[in-house]
Amino acid sequence: MIRKELSNYHQPFAAEGTTVKIRGSLTEKKPEHQDLIWTSMPIIDLPFMSQSLQKMIKNAGAHEEPPPNCVTSNIRNICQSSCETDQLIKTRAEVFRSSYAYLQAKRFEGNQLAGLPVVLVEKDTKLVRPDDVCLSLSYDLDFRPYLYKITPEDAMYAPFFQKIGVKNEATAEQYCNVLAAVYADSCDKQKLHSNQLRTVKRAVEQLFKLIKTHGNQKLLEYVETLYLPAVDGKLYPSSTLCYNDTVFETKRLEEALENKFLLLEKLGKCHLGNDKYEHHQLLQLLPQKFQPKMLSEFTEERVVESKMQLCELGTGCEFSGWFDKHLSSGAFKYGLICLIRENSQGKITQEAASKHVSRLLAVYRLSAAKLWKQLSGSINSHFPKLMKKLMYLWNEGNKGAPFT
Structure with missing residues (x-):
């Protein structure tokens, strides 16, 4: 019976x-x-x-x-x-x-259970598919209810789980699936709720770290669309977003562009630190079809003559006012830092490059023309390749752009 x-x-x-x-x-x-x-x-x-x-x-x-x-x-x-x-x-x-x-x-035959909810989670109150769980998962609580870690109670059944398709560690495909699931749950909402936002930030972090370590081949094989967060707090297909690879601040861009372009959320808000050079490198690791558009490819900065101020040296200074507005600005310092880091292929950290630039600018507190002449000479002696790029940017910058 x-x-x-x-x-x-x-x-x-x-x-x-x-x-x-x-x-x-x-x-x-x-x-x-x-x-x-x-x-x-x-x-x-x-x-x-x-x-x-x-x-x-x-x-x-x-x-x-x-x-x-x-x-x-x-x-x-x-x-x-x-x-x-x-x-x-x-x-x-x-x-x-x-x-x-x-x-x-x-x-x-493990494939007899493929795609079926057969794994116990949430204190036995829920069953999930093998694709939605893994044996090891960093920050597992941040991923619920989209991705789970096998509970300690069930760890003894690891050989069974592996045979039905449970991965030892979370894969790039699984992190992409998490982002896609959050998108499906939130695409008709005004913004993500707090738990979804936490999940998205953690998924973005782990995805980029995994790509950096193991490459992006699996994304090309299994993922059709990658969803990433934008500055408006929602998820979008990554290829429709724009990444601010310029020296302009996001707030300034949003005001100037009047929402014509939707910007990718700063990766620093996704547990990936504040190193913008590293962020740019991470995005370039994505397969081409998933990369956001680089803002520098279709924007430029243009000087508005009505707002220009004369240098104290008057017409005798070839850089008339350029130093006050640019060479001493955070944008110029950041540009130098990025160039130094690129010249060293990332071996020089952002902190070290920042200190080096600060020392250079502290030493050469002279008139605009004199500072540029001595500063460029110092940079050229240390970083000849860097100087060539800097001169190129100098010449390009004098052509003008749509921001003031």
């Missing part, structure tokens, strides 16, 4: 008293075997069974132990049955863990 709690969870393969074929049935030697197959094969339960009768039934095609394929069939039958009471949740957890243990000790 099938236990009542099992029947309450899901109807059995055959009701009590039903006549069944001996071939393909299970002789009930162990009551716990019911948990493994009650929906996928009939159970023969006789009050007394002599050895000769057992042998006869076995020869007729009955099983003495649950076949692994019937256990996986049972899981497929019950994995989407609703459990709305504490008792049903408890019964389901017992059934699944018994199945994990039994199949782990047997040979079975």
